[in-house]
Amino acid sequence: MITIGNLVEIPLLTAIIFWPLLGAIVVMLLPRSNRTLVRWTALGFSLVEFLLTLYLFVSYDHAAGGFQFEVQAPWFAIVGSSWHLGVDGLSVVMILLTGLLVPLGVLISFEIDRQINLYMALFLFLEMGMVGVFAALDLVIFFIFWEIGLVPMYFLINLWGGDNRLYASVKFFIFTMAGSLGLLLSIQLIGLTAGTMDMVALAGFWPTFQGSENAFLGIDISTVKWLTFLAFFLAFAIKVPIWPFHTWLPDAHTEAPTAGSMILAGVLLKLGAYGFLRLVIPYFPEQAAMFAPVLAFLAVAGIILGALAAYGQSDFKRLVAYSSVNHMGFVVLGVAAAAWVYGISYTNGAAPWLGLEPGVVAITDTQSGIIAANGAVLQMFSHGLSSAGMFLLVGALYHKAHTRDLRKMGGLWVLAPIYGGILIFVGMASLGLPGLAGFVSEFMVVRGAWPVFTSATLLSMVGLFFTGAYILKAIQKVLHGKPSQEWIDYHHQHHNLEISWREIVAISPLVLLMLATGLLPNWIMPMINDTVTRWFGG
Amino acid sequence: MVPLWMFLTVGAILFAIGLFGVLARRNAVAILMSVELMLNAVNINLVAFWRFQTVDTMMGQAFAAFVFVVAAAETAVGLALIVAIYRRRQSVAVEDVNLLKW
């Protein structure tokens, strides 16, 4: 019997996951004609969700560490899967980021006027998928939410996207799906070999697993591990995306509606990085460490080439899209460093892939690994803020100017001073100006990675230079100079180019958080640090 | 005494002639007559067998008598049918009876 008491007892994580779903259903059922009601209902649901995630953030005891708010219930016994949820510091941060960005996306999507019910429902549905990935502690559940996010994203691009949306949406879908099929098979392999799908149990069991009498297919266990590792790597690499698996991203970002791009860059890309941290490094310490140099190289390639590519764009949104490749490169670099350090310390100072015995290789100082991991996570968070902000601003301009061509712009600061101010601020945060979020995280990544992959880190610094270049280029192309007469006429006669109050409301939390994280990173750092330190056995 | 095999041979020859007639002749009436020959061959057989094998019972003779009767009835019906055809076609040649074909 359902009583109020029962309802209240619904576990927090389950509630956080399914609240947006409820919202989606409610929004679908609302009358189509009443757009205002639809919009505000969606916003209401997403705000409540934000409060829930905030509550989770606040009540997570980071000092105690470990997985909290755990839920476990039977779900699909035959494949050894159960409904197992739980969060640690990493998940909490990511869930908070999601909870934060979705209401902003909803708010910015008030400009959508076609099939608004469906749009809002898909958006909320997407939120469910993302939160689910971060909260899942069962591989099958993880995979389910991982995949489920594809669908709403596909439709968001496909139905509300730009001119080239069909191509972009299918490319996005097929790329990601192809990546995740390997993930699917690997999950099955692991589940079958280990006999459980529980992520907590596997994390303790799988790395040391040396095969058993029902050894898999007669294949050597290390081969199995390598296969699954590669499949995991591929799936997450596509999602992040790591160069050279990034080609779907500029298309998808460019064509997606503004809020779609915000979420895509803000949260969805983090799913990949989250996968690395949550699954790849703990499950495959040796393989990951062995692979870490390659990863670092790819990260640097992403940083430099992403920046160069961004610099070469004349489409504002495409430029911002490539910036994600660039920034996520830092995340990957941090992950690579962490993987190396973790792997070495895991094998107790040996590098078996180099044929060395335990203790021969000096244990690189664990602290660097911890810092790199911290940096990676914080970079995930801060890039979530800045990229969402950038896309929001690009969208805001496009919505009014109906063009994203940088060559046609110029001098808009005069016409839209507030907009210009915010753009410069967010641009600086993205660029990594000290005092803003990006600086702290990138600094930490570089600091952590330096002792491990010195040359790669050095190259990444060069990349950082290019980052400055393309952001400044964008700011200059958009804002500086004298506005042409056409723009002035346009501004006065057709459409006011100044940012609207709604957009200001939407971006101000991002701006505030960039500032707050930049100046007082400690509001969030302990949460990340405690978890990360615990990984490294600290 | 004439042995049994002679009767049988006569019967067989008669039967063969009848069979040949049936196969070779194209005139329906001639075919009918050939059939009669065959039936007579049967009768010879029956009676001969009776005489040599089961003379103490009447089986063979009775059988032959029935064959006579039936043959007569058969011929009557057959002739009637042939006449009916003849009336319509002015021919009793079996080649002309060819309305029904696959």
Add this chain to the structure above:
Amino acid sequence: MYAPIPVLSIITLTPVAGALLILLLPKSAKQEARLIAAAATGFSLLLGLFVFFNYDVAYASAATTVEQSFQFQEKIVWVAPLGINYHLGVDGISTPMVLLTGLASFAGVLISWGIDDRPREFMAFFLLLVAGVYGVFVALDLFVLFFFYELAIFPMYLLIATWGWKELREYAAMKLTLYILIGSVVALVGVLVLYFAAGNATGVYSFDMVHMLEVGAMPNSPFNVELFGISGLTLARLWFPFIFIGFGILAGLFPFHNWSPDGHVAAPTAVSMIHAGVLMKLGAYSALRVGVQLLPEGAQVHLPWIVLLTLINVVYGAFIAMRQRDFKYVIGFSSVSHMGLVSMGIATMSVVGMTGAGLQMFSHGAMTALFFACVGMVYDRAHTRDIPSLGGFSRKLPWVSFAFILGGLVSMGMPGLSGFVSEFPIFMGLWNASPTIQLTVGGWSLANYYSVIAVVAVIGIVVTAAYVLRVVQQVFYGRFNEERYQEVHDVTALDKLALVMLMVALIILGVWPNIMAPIVESGVRPIAQLLGGA
């Protein structure tokens, strides 16, 4: 476990009664015919739900005899001299199938409401078809199984040939009927051989499945005795391919799948739904029940190569579907592809894989019924199924487009929907397949290739995603030709009800697989044990 009331008989015979009632109506009673059909299928559906929710998993798991593994049994002597009994019962494999049949048939009736050409006959034949399908799923006597199996085929023929798509219907209906019949009678001869082998060995001549299974499980079962002194040749090994492939034809097993796309395309909507949705499962179900369960020894020998056929099904079906211009052919070939997964699941010979096969039968049934319903609704309005000339229908038919997209997501195995829940265990079954499985041809043997099959089969899923998205985009989105399709109007409330029913089934199974998985598992576990798998 015997049922206090003959609920399975009622389920099976209600459609028959409905059909008879309809035939007694005067010619003009069109609406009455529809109502009777809806009532009959609806009633059976409710009873199917009753059976589903009253199926006792614990009892089935604790079963120690063959007899105990079937529930809701009823048994009446039918033809005593030959040992034919009217013996019905369900286990974990057939229970979901009964439910599926109810869903698809009820939805089919609702969707066929608009048929105006001799609806009386249409509904009567449709009900007969449904009765045949039910009968196969609940039959526990091989003769009864064949009886209903063939009973289902004929109405199928008439429904397709009479109410189908004009340009193809006669050819397709005939092709379908002959293909399926050939398969079933070849299987029948095999079963007769087993019947006499079992009878000669035990002295009890009976078509009763329980009896046959017991005979098959005997230590020196007559099915496994060496024949003609040829080593390695037993009844089981000799006849298994005939029985399995004979039934497999109806499941669209490559290379005998040829009838299926044509049949699907030519059939009227409701019939396609039943056809692809349920009838193809008859094949897979019978192949599993009569082939694998009865002749496990033959299965162990032959399934290792049959699995390659199923792989071709999966991948080839998907690629061909990709290339179709005709909307309905896409779905037709997708069925070939998905039914390949069912056979593949059976061929894994493991509990997990076969559970997946069972779930996939249900999932694909509901999904493809949904697909065909959508195709039918579009076709009824647009009068064309040429994909390039369609477009933008989501605006006019939002329910249909939603349903189709949901079905598409199911078919590409999107998590949270039933397709995932069923495909996941199938692939797991492939990974988990016993390492002793070997394919030996001449002196050349292959082992451990099931994992390769899993990897290759996954390609089929990617391709599925591609063709589903293609169809969704070209049919439901894109430019809407206002001039050509100005007559297009939304679907009726009955249509919506049908769509919703099927969608609900897909979603519930997707989010809560444990509602069905343990039932199926309890059904396949004894079979897997026969096969030596765990």
Add this chain to the structure above:
Amino acid sequence: MDFQTINWEASLLAILPELLMTVLAVVILALDLTWPGSRRREIGIISGIVLFSIAVIGLVFSAPPQGELAGQLMFGGMIRHDMFSQIFRTMIIIGAALTCLLSVDVERLGRRGHYYALIVIATIGACFMASASDLVMAFIALETTSITLYMLAGYLREDERSAEAGVKYFLYGAVMSAVTLYGLSLLYGFSGQTNIYLLAAGLTSQSIQGLPVLIALIMVLVGFGFKISAVPFHFWTPDVYEGAPTPVTTFVSVASKAASFALLMRFFMAAFPAYDELWVLILAGAATVTMTLGNLLALWQRNIKRLLAYSSIAQAGYILIGVVAISANAGSGMAAAVFYLFMYTLTNVVAFGVVILASRVTGNELVADFAGLSRRSPGLALAMTVALLSLGGIPPAAGFFGKFFLFTAAVDSGFIWLALVGVINSIIALYYYLMVIKVMYVDRSASEGQPIPVSGSYRWALGLATLGVILLGIVVTPVYAWALQAGQALLLN
């Protein structure tokens, strides 16, 4: 065997139906003379109903003796009254009764009393064929049926096709019966016996064995093969089926065929046990060829009666499977054949009944003329469908069980290949049956708006027969048990 102690009471009871039918024939002729033309249609209805009653009377009052008396020969060994003859008599009389009911509205036929008299006489002959246990009796019964059927086939003298059918049937029939008779005469000579049940003993006690007996056997087989229209003696079938008046075709395809099969089974089981491996093999070959050729040729037919003729050739092939399966458990092979004939009788009556009705309206007998039948008369279309399904062996029609029993028996007796041949053939056959069904349901015709009038007697005859076909396909046990008893009765020498 002691023939002298004739229990007259029992003997007369044994042939009670035949006696009653003789009376009926006389009464019909009398009515034909006395009743005015306007009432003569009722003669057909009366004959039908009385024949039904006779069938029932036969079942109730002249049940075959059981226990020690079972298999006793009567009338000096002329007939044997057992379950076998009883079931055949029943199906033959039912077939005749239905034929009468289906004849009443046929032009130039339905209002002529002597037509019905001829049918009844042919029925008497057919009944005796089923029970004859003496060569003489068998011959007379055979000829009684045959000669009346020649007359019936050529009954419509003014119709060229009918006359031609009559002549053809007659010429072929006469030759074949002469050949058979020659064979019979040899058998008599070799064994010194005319009683079928003593033949076997006579044959083994005499010195003549082997080839001569084989020749006689084959000659007898020729005649029987002709009557059951087995290949290669089938050539008359399509012509006669097409040309003869449709009700007569019905009767030929049903009663005459059943009776001939009865005679064949009894004769071969009783007379040639020593040669059974041989004739079983011959019959197996004949069955294969008959099924295959019948079905393949049927595929090309455009005329529905010719199509049914070829189908009936093929059906003879199936039934031969049952005869071949003599070694099947407890007479189940024979039983399968008997059951098959039983259901085949009802089925074919339905099929031809629909043809009679439909061709009366369309004036033609082409398959194409059935177009739109399901719109003109849904009931007729349904009845035809049931009949064709039964012929094709699809449940729930009785043919499914019929074929199933046959194939089961074949497998039981080791003829798996024959079962497979039968199975493949039944699929080929299904093709043309389905084509007819397709024409009825799918094809349109210009005249589909006009319903087909179906008078009372047709409605009853077709309705009952169709119902019988379906009931026989579901409640199969009583008739099958009966057929089994019949099969076992044959084993009892």
